Amino acid sequence: MLKDFKKFAIKGNVIDLAVGVIIGTAFGKIVTSLVNDIVMPLIGILIGGVNFSGLDYAFGKAIVKYGAFIQTIIDFFIIAFSVFLFVRFFERFKTKDEQKPVPTLTNEEKLLTEIRDLLKTQQEREH
16 A cells, blocks of 8 residues: 555646645635735725725624625636646747647548558669
């Protein structure tokens, strides 16, 4: 069992996933700070100083915190947009070879290529 676990843990995909989760967590903290400390106060100023996180509605003994819900929705859209920009930024660093699709040969083209190679080999033997 230890041997199987070692094979699993050393696989490249597991390491990549772990790095992705760690970086994603740190990135999430940065975006949350951006939303809470910069974006939301500015939005609050634009709509007259309203703080979304404090908005709630008492319904009997239950308190519905719709402001926290609005905050979470805004967080989601900002995080999604940030991830979109992040991925788009790193796609530009790909080499041009990685971006070009690899051409696939049809059966006819494969056959013609084989014939060409055979003819070349035959000509080289004659000379």
